Amino acid sequence: MLRSLFLLRELQSNLKLKRDELERIQLGKLKALLRHAYENVRYYRGLLDSAGIKPDDVQTLSDLRLIPVTEKAALRKLDLQEKTAGNIDVKACVKVFTSGSTGMPTHIYFTRYDHLMIDMVYLRSFLVNGLRFRDKRAFILDPHSFETKKCWYHRLGLAAYENISCFTDAGEQLERLRRIQPDFIHGYPSSLALIARLMLEKGTKDVRPRLVSTSAELLHQKQRETINAAFGISLYDRYAARECGNIAWECDRHDGYHINIDTSVVEIIRDDKPAGYGEPGDVIVTNLHSYAMPFIRYKIGDIGALSDRTCPCGVETPLMRTVEGRDEDFIILKDGRLISPMMVTGTLDYVPGIRQFRVVQESMDVVTALLAKGDGFAPETVDKAKESLREIFGSGIEIRCSAVEELPGENNGKVRAVLSKVRETN
Ligand SMILES: [Zn+2]
Numbered sequence: 001m002l003r004s005l006f007l008l009r010e011l012q013s014n015l016k017l018k019r020d021e022l023e024r025i026q027l028g029k030l031k032a033l034l035r036h037a038y039e040n041v042r043y044y045r046g047l048l049d050s051a052g053i054k055p056d057d058v059q060t061l062s063d064l065r066l067i068p069v070t071e072k073a074a075l076r077k078l079d080l081q082e083k084t085a086g087n088i089d090v091k092a093c094v095k096v097f098t099s100g101s102t103g104m105p106t107h108i109y110f111t112r113y114d115h116l117m118i119d120m121v122y123l124r125s126f127l128v129n130g131l132r133f134r135d136k137r138a139f140i141l142d143p144h145s146f147e148t149k150k151c152w153y154h155r156l157g158l159a160a161y162e163n164i165s166c167f168t169d170a171g172e173q174l175e176r177l178r179r180i181q182p183d184f185i186h187g188y189p190s191s192l193a194l195i196a197r198l199m200l201e202k203g204t205k206d207v208r209p210r211l212v213s214t215s216a217e218l219l220h221q222k223q224r225e226t227i228n229a230a231f232g233i234s235l236y237d238r239y240a241a242r243e244c245g246n247i248a249w250e251c252d253r254h255d256g257y258h259i260n261i262d263t264s265v266v267e268i269i270r271d272d273k274p275a276g277y278g279e280p281g282d283v284i285v286t287n288l289h290s291y292a293m294p295f296i297r298y299k300i301g302d303i304g305a306l307s308d309r310t311c312p313c314g315v316e317t318p319l320m321r322t323v324e325g326r327d328e329d330f331i332i333l334k335d336g337r338l339i340s341p342m343m344v345t346g347t348l349d350y351v352p353g354i355r356q357f358r359v360v361q362e363s364m365d366v367v368t369a370l371l372a373k374g375d376g377f378a379p380e381t382v383d384k385a386k387e388s389l390r391e392i393f394g395s396g397i398e399i400r401c402s403a404v405e406e407l408p409g410e411n412n413g414k415v416r417a418v419l420s421k422v423r424e425t426n
Helices: 001-015 019-040 042-050 062-068 071-079 110-126 170-180 189-202 221-231 341-348 379-393 421-425
Strands: 094-098 106-110 136-143 161-166 183-185 212-216 236-241 245-252 256-258 263-272 281-287 298-306 319-324 355-359 364-371 398-406 419-420
Touching: 001 110, 019 042, 019 062, 071 298, 106 110, 106 136, 110 245, 136 170, 136 189, 136 236, 136 281, 161 170, 170 189, 183 189, 189 212, 189 221, 189 341, 212 221, 212 298, 236 256, 236 298, 245 263, 263 298, 298 355, 319 364, 341 379, 355 421, 364 379, 419 421
Parallel strands: 136 161, 136 183, 183 212, 212 236, 355 419, 364 398
Antiparallel strands: 094 106, 236 245, 245 256, 256 319, 263 281, 281 298, 298 319, 355 364
16 A cells, blocks of 8 residues: 555656656666666566677667567467566566457566566556546446455545446446546547447437546447547547556646656557658567566557657656557447457456457358467367457357467558458448
């Protein structure tokens, strides 16, 4: 408790620093992480050795480019012992699942301190956006990522929160919101947009949070407009990933995302060179608080652009924007419900024995799921996958699951984990 307050205070005071002071903190943390990774993580020692560099060769931020970029797929293929730090007990770490748009489930490990850091960096941005300790909060998320801890201040009615599963029907989620009457709602753009659309259709005006926040998926302009109109607010989006937590966030100017440069390094790379300001390129992230399983120059699979503007809000961290994100699609059910790709990936991630998957809606009546066999695959894996998909799709659609050794076209560039042929022809 004290540790989190102390950490939060430190993070909050960072936002008052000048840009050069922030960059000094960033560089200090970067050097420490590189030394740690080189000394304790076999993969990074090999990577630096093969590039002919030592951690001490990185003396400035631009020296970071001496280190080769690591792709998601390359990291996924490694044994746990190769990509985690030998001096950290992984069993004592916080384990997180992720697959996102690639449909390649993998585990990520954070030390308890680094995981707390992720929480506090989120909280910092919520507080800047106007969150108060007395606010009633509603989190509409994948139930696997629910926070269930209750602290002493919850018993005093402070920071009270309710979790709502985004896997349930949008109408049900809206009912919960009406009952809770939250001051603050946080969720995925796709889920909140579905609830918002329903509210607009029904003319619902009795859910009036003061703050709405989104993250984890690319927020489309249309979704932003729908959510703003339904809740009567101006939502705050953040750019986040499981591997790196909250990378960048919007302030009340809503004109670009402030990069948390005291906890991460964001580079935008185009044709192997840093992209110019405003020029789109691959987002490469270094999570400065990833000591158990370091993410150093990690290609996250999104396209973004850096801005050279300084935000008039007074926070001097640099600004960025995302251009296009995880290339996914919605599944459309006969009753009109839309199932977000995140629900599908979030569900299959938790079925053991699957190395990669692709879910395709062939028609209004049929969804197929190809499952590439992974460690721990068993004949019942296919049934388990089918059952878990049934939970989110319901019984109105046929689900065909089959196991394969390799997904077709797996190595041809971009992989989409979820796509709908119904949508494409509409
Ligand atoms: Zn700002």
